[in-house]
Amino acid sequence: MDTVAMHISNGIVDPATSAVFAAIALAGMIVCVLRGRRDLDDRLAPMAGLVAAFIFAVQMLNFPVLPGVSGHLLGGALAAMLVGPWVGALCVTIVLIVQALVFADGGVSAIGLNVTNMALIGTFLTYGVLALLLKVLPRTATGVAVTGFVAAVVSVVAGSLGFVLQYAIGGQVDGISLGGAAGAMVGVHALIGVGEGLITAATVLAVAKVRPDLVYALRGKRLLPSTPKSTVESAA
Amino acid sequence: MGAGHAHVLHLERDSVVHRLPPQVKIVASVAFTLLVVLTPRERMWAFAVYAGLLAVVAALGRIGPLWIARRTVIEVPFVILAVILPFLGTGETVAWLGVDLSVEGLYGAWNIAVKGTLGVVSSLVLAATTPVNDLITGLERLRCPQIITQIAAFMLRYLQVLSDEARRMRVARLSRGYRPRFFWQLRAWATGAGALFLRAFERGERVYVAMLSRGYTGTFPRLKGRSARPGEWAAALALPVATGAVALAAALT
Structure with a gap:
């Protein structure tokens, strides 16, 4: 199981729909460049380049699932958490463009569809979810881990629903029951999302413990110790 | 979401296709793919001609058929989708070996398989004949x-x-x-x-x-690269022009 793509290829969704989503992706990308400049100003090129290389490299690192079976990370939610939605979406977009042009992964005519699903929906919806969760949950290791997990599950499932939506609008085959397709897509991706969620949570936690200032979603605040010191002392 | 992209697909060779400037190859490859996608799926002969055109380019670029075939496995998940479509579609059906297959589903499967494969092969030919850095230079020259x-x-x-x-x-x-x-x-x-x-x-x-x-002020000097000669544009655009002619014929018949 190496080098198998899950990017939408040519001929799955009709040209008109692909063109509409290409326009959406382009607009999203312009906004991301402008807002990314606000986050990083002239550091944007080197920083986003290195983060994109990180996402790409992390997708190449297989982790064991069971002996003989391995998986790899998709990284959308991870990027959103670590570098924020703007730079995150920009990096994922560039990864997708390079994968289509240099690695023949994902159809050239479907770039807009893939960018919309994985970069825009994957990163922005995720960022909304995790910003909300971080407000509600305590700023502890557990809170951050739960946030990372939920955000990653949402990113993967929402991306797959994006594909279902695109297929409903411009699918090249009529008469396929959309409910069935949506159910199958969500089912498979919920499973993938659980794996993605566990790894995203563990990775973000690893970064947050060492350099909380580099986790964009924490906005420069440190993690709180999971049990307040006083209770530990009183228990002892 | 593809895994295992450790090896860049560039094939270190010298050929007519390798020597073309990257920008003309990018335009030719993207235009070819878009024209293929726009071709009505019922015109099966048109796709045979497209495959023939791509085979000529691959041969000129000295890329072996096996090299390409091994790398098209990248689209396997979508071929699986294509295989199940004839069983899912509704409407008119045809009997084949005692199984009722949906005509609409069969056309859909054919559409995904042929357009997906032609797109992947076209991208593979581009990647095989162009070093990665040249692709970036080419994009810059195209005003990306x-x-x-x-x-x-x-x-x-x-x-x-x-x-x-x-x-x-x-x-x-x-x-x-x-x-x-x-x-x-x-x-x-x-x-x-x-x-x-x-x-x-x-x-x-x-x-x-x-x-x-080292004096960075937020912008880079444009990557150099050379501009393409008219002859090189003509050579590279022969592919999309031929494809366009076929696509037009297919759309009109």
Whole structure:
């Protein structure tokens, strides 16, 4: 199981729909460049380049699932958490463009569809979810881990629903029951999302413990110790 | 979401196709793919002609059919989708070996399989005949916004560095006798990925400071590359022009 793509290829969704989503992706990308400049100003090129290389490299690192079976990370939610939605979406977009042009992964005519699903929906919806969760949950290791997990599950499932939506609008085959397709897509991706969620949570936690200032979603605040010191002392 | 992109697809060769400037090849490849996608799926002969045209380009680029065939496995998941479509579609059906197959589903499957394959092969030919850095130069010459080409250039330049770093971490873990085999042992993996992010981010900051000290002001000098001669444009555009003629004929018949 190496080098198998899950990017939408040519001929799955009709040209008109692909063109509409290409326009959406382009607009999203312009906004991301402008807002990314606000986050990083002239550091944007080197920083986003290195983060994109990180996402790409992390997708190449297989982790064991069971002996003989391995998986790899998709990284959308991870990027959103670590570098924020703007730079995150920009990096994922560039990864997708390079994968289509240099690695023949994902159809050239479907770039807009893939960018919309994985970069825009994957990163922005995720960022909304995790910003909300971080407000509600305590700023502890557990809170951050739960946030990372939920955000990653949402990113993967929402991306797959994006594909279902695109297929409903411009699918090249009529008469396929959309409910069935949506159910199958969500089912498979919920499973993938659980794996993605566990790894995203563990990775973000690893970064947050060492350099909380580099986790964009924490906005420069440190993690709180999971049990307040006083209770530990009183228990002892 | 593809895994295992460690090896860039470029084939170190010398051929007519390799020598063309990257920008004309990008335009030819993208135009070819778009024209293929626009062709009505019922005109099966048109796709046979497209395959023939691509085969000629691949032969001119001295790319073996086996090299291409091995790398088209990238689209296997979508072929699986194509295979199940005839069983899912509704409406008119045809009987084949005693199984009722949906005509609409069969057309859909054919559409995905043929357009997907032609697109992948066209991208493979482009990638095989063009070094990665030249692709970036080509995009710049095609007036792609510099912020995009810069980020892509940084990414491609540091990809190997980061994957080597990841490999060293893995070797260090293995040499300490820890070889996780199950999903619930992924903490070491995640810690490694976290460390990789920190190193990538800190490296980005160092690279930025190094760039500043060399006079970086937020923009790059345009990558050089040479402009394409009219003859080279004509040679490269022969592919999409021929494809366009076929597509037009297919649309009109």
